[in-house]
Amino acid sequence: MTSVLRAQGLGKKYHRDWVLTGCTLDVPAGHVTGLVGPNGAGKSTLLNLAAGMLAPTSGTIEVCGGVPGSGAEQLAKVGFVAQDTPVYAGLTVAEHLRLGARLNAGWDDALARHRIERLGLDPDRRAGKLSGGQRAQLALTLAIAKRPELLLLDEPVAALDPLARREFLRDLMETVVEHGLSVVLASHLIADLERVCDHLIVLVAAQVRLTGEVDELLATHHRLTGPRRDETSLPADQEVISASHTDRQSTLVVRTEGPILDPAWTVGAIGLEDLVLAYLARPAAGLRPSLELLR
Numbered sequence: 001m002t003s004v005l006r007a008q009g010l011g012k013k014y015h016r017d018w019v020l021t022g023c024t025l026d027v028p029a030g031h032v033t034g035l036v037g038p039n040g041a042g043k044s045t046l047l048n049l050a051a052g053m054l055a056p057t058s059g060t061i062e063v064c065g066g067v068p069g070s071g072a073e074q075l076a077k078v079g080f081v082a083q084d085t086p087v088y089a090g091l092t093v094a095e096h097l098r099l100g101a102r103l104n105a106g107w108d109d110a111l112a113r114h115r116i117e118r119l120g121l122d123p124d125r126r127a128g129k130l131s132g133g134q135r136a137q138l139a140l141t142l143a144i145a146k147r148p149e150l151l152l153l154d155e156p157v158a159a160l161d162p163l164a165r166r167e168f169l170r171d172l173m174e175t176v177v178e179h180g181l182s183v184v185l186a187s188h189l190i191a192d193l194e195r196v197c198d199h200l201i202v203l204v205a206a207q208v209r210l211t212g213e214v215d216e217l218l219a220t221h222h223r224l225t226g227p228r229r230d231e232t233s234l235p236a237d238q239e240v241i242s243a244s245h246t247d248r249q250s251t252l253v254v255r256t257e258g259p260i261l262d263p264a265w266t267v268g269a270i271g272l273e274d275l276v277l278a279y280l281a282r283p284a285a286g287l288r289p290s291l292e293l294l295r
């Protein structure tokens with residue numbers, strides 16, 4: 001597997017707070033990787049480190065084989081659309097494209113113009129007078145038209161209407177297939193991620209809780225429903241990710257490579273949203289709360 005982003009023990013501290021710690025990651029090239037986690041988990045921090053906008057406090061991060069932000073060649077390889085989709089309020093749409101062409105050796109002007117035209121953005125309109133969604137589309141166009149190897153998108157579709165969102169994700173998939181682009185996409189919209197991502201990173205409280213290929217993660221996680229029982233009684237190879245109980249019944253999400261043989265359980269498949277939610281609700285690693293605590 002060729003990696004487009006590799007982190008080893010990556011950490012970032014603001015003042016006295018670690019907002020990212022011990023992150024070890026391998027993001028595969030040529031895929032769309034979803035980055036999910038609750039507010040404040042550290043997603044934007046990770047993307048800013050990958051873009052070279054921030055420097056790590058500990059550990060290392062390598063992007064497209066280089067140190068993030070380490071020079072013109074490195075900057076050309078990475079497209080980044082930050083959470084607030086920054087554009088220059090005083091410049092028109094056309095001026096943004098001219099600036100993009102000036103600053104980026106690999107600029108694809110035909111792609112940029114075609115996209116702006118298809119979106120119906122007036123080239124003479126100042127960016128400060130665009131709607132939030134239109135500004136996001138402009139920022140995305142600039143990032144895609146520089147033809148990066150890796151595109152880092154921090155909640156890019158949050159401001160787009162549902163149709164624009166779907167079209168943007170379709171475009172993105174086409175670009176990934178046509179140009180072998182790699183994408184890391186932070187989003188709270190798991191249904192969107194389910195449509196486009198084949199890899200996943202779940203960040204919770206500054207740490208990587210889960211990472212892997214979506215199909216494999218879905219195949220190794222199961223929902224078990226059955227008569228109430230304490231989950232500590234499960235076989236050692238079945239890792240309990242989440243548990244909820246009523247007086248009579250227990251529902252667990254477990255991770256295991258092997259089959260579930262206990263006939264007391266009804267075994268169901270799990271979707272991406274439930275999988276992510278199970279990890280978000282999970283106490284920190286190593287804690288196996290007792291049944292009573294979970295009531």
Ligand SMILES: Nc1ncnc2c1ncn2[C@@H]1O[C@H](COP(=O)(O)OP(=O)(O)OP(=O)(O)O)[C@@H](O)[C@H]1O
Pocket residue numbers: 014019037038039040041042043044045046083
């Ligand atoms: N410049 C900064 N100075 C101090 N603390 C910061 C700074 N930027 C972010 N933080 C803190 O770092 C933590 C992680 O923030 P980050 O923006 O990376 O989270 P996030 O997962 O992207 O959240 P969201 O989903 O809300 O966008 C938060 O607790 C935040 O308050």
